[in-house]
Amino acid sequence: AQKITQTQPGMFVQEKEAVTLDCTYDTSDPSYGLFWYKQPSSGEMIFLIYQGSYDQQNATEGRYSLNFQKARKSANLVISASQLGDSAMYFCAMREVPGSSYKLIFGSGTRLLVRP
Amino acid sequence: EPEVTQTPSHQVTQMGQEVILRCVPISNHLYFYWYRQILGQKVEFLVSFYNNEISEKSEIFDDQFSVERPDGSNFTLKIRSTKLEDSAMYFCASSEWSGGETQYFGPGTRLLVL
Numbered sequence: 419a420q421k422i423t424q425t426q427p428g429m430f431v432q433e434k435e436a437v438t439l440d441c442t443y444d445t446s447d448p449s450y451g452l453f454w455y456k457q458p459s460s461g462e463m464i465f466l467i468y469q470g471s472y473d474q475q476n477a478t479e480g481r482y483s484l485n486f487q488k489a490r491k492s493a494n495l496v497i498s499a500s501q502l503g504d505s506a507m508y509f510c511a512m513r514e515v516p517g518s519s520y521k522l523i524f525g526s527g528t529r530l531l532v533r534p
Numbered sequence: 535e536p537e538v539t540q541t542p543s544h545q546v547t548q549m550g551q552e553v554i555l556r557c558v559p560i561s562n563h564l565y566f567y568w569y570r571q572i573l574g575q576k577v578e579f580l581v582s583f584y585n586n587e588i589s590e591k592s593e594i595f596d597d598q599f600s601v602e603r604p605d606g607s608n609f610t611l612k613i614r615s616t617k618l619e620d621s622a623m624y625f626c627a628s629s630e631w632s633g634g635e636t637q638y639f640g641p642g643t644r645l646l647v648l
Contacts, residue, residue, distance in 0.1 A: 453636065461623055463577070463639035509577060513637075519582035519590035520629070521567065522637060526576045 421445065422512050422525035429530050431500045438485070439495040439528045441510030450514050452493040453522065454484065457507040466508075469493055500532045536560045538640035540626050546646045547616055555611045555643045557626030566609045567627040567637060568601065570594070577625065583609065616647045 423442045431437035443452065454466040469477045469484045477484040485494040497504055507529050511522040539558045547553050559566050568580040581591045581601055588601065600612045609628075613620055623644050627637040 455639070460641075461644070462641040463625060463627075465636050465638060468636055511577075519584070520565065521579040521582055521590060521592075522569070522577075522627075523579070524577040 421523045422510055424510055424525035424528050426528045427526070429528055431497075431504075431530065431532055433502060433532055433534050434499055436496060436498045437500055437530065439497070439508050439510075439530065441493045441495065441525060443491050443493060443510075443512050445491075445512065445514055447514050450512055452484070452486070453511040453513070454482070454493075454495045455509045455511060456504075457509060457527070459506070463509075467495065497530075502532050502534060505530060505532045538626055538628055538638050540624075540640035540643050542643060543641065544644045544646075546648065549618055549647055550615050553613050553616055553645065555613075555624050555626075555645070557609045557611070557640055558607050559609055559626065559628030560630075560638060561607070563628035563630050563638075565629045565631065565635075565637075566601075566603070567629075568611045569625045569627060569639075570622040571625065571642075572619075572622045580611070580624075616645075618647050621645060621647045 421444050450471045452469045456464045467477050467479045467482045467484050469486045476486050481498045483496045507527045509527045510525040541556045566583040569577050571577045579592050581595045582589045598614045602610050623642045625642045626640040629635045629637045
């Protein structure tokens with residue numbers, strides 16, 4: 419069974435608008451972490467934002483915010499005021515804490531294209 | 535700002551040859567990881583390493599793979615006898631500690647096996 423599901427293979431957004439990238443996850447562990455990474459065409463993986471399962475508030479980092487809905491097991495990434503440089507692949511990932519090496523499990527990614 | 539570095543950035547090798555991919559994690563980090571990404575696919579976990587030993591490995595990480603931390607700074611992934619299907623981007627990552635800390639990724643090594 420998929421542990422991380424990203425249902426949007428591709429998204430378009432107009433420059434300066436906000437966009438939401440969806441991510442749902444599946445775990446029975448009460449303690450876990452959720453991450454978003456950006457992968458531009460050059461290939462590197464850039465950490466964007468982290469949300470812990472016990473965090474009371476949604477994480478924010480500059481123009482990035484994470485809409486964490488624990489009961490629905492979703493952790494959507496919101497990018498506000500999109501810029502052309504935001505065009506990239508975006509991966510959602512989960513780390514289960516107990517009894518593991520804290521490896522990350524990734525979703526299949528969403529390709530975002532920002533239109534001028 | 536400290537970062538994870540990887541060398542080489544690209545490597546082309548013949549099937550059956552050995553390759554060593556090198557990583558220098560962030561200096562105060564204790565947990566180290568290798569992941570791979572076959573072109574157009576998701577990132578997959580290979581192995582994690584802590585306290586000079588493997589803490590977990592995936593099904594992909596068979597006997598052809600090994601990892602080593604030969605000194606205080608380098609962390610290497612060796613593939614003994616490469617196969618065509620080993621062609622992928624290989625990422626090294628490190629984190630300061632395990633429970634809640636972010637894994638920072640290196641820029642990757644793109645391996646092509648011919």
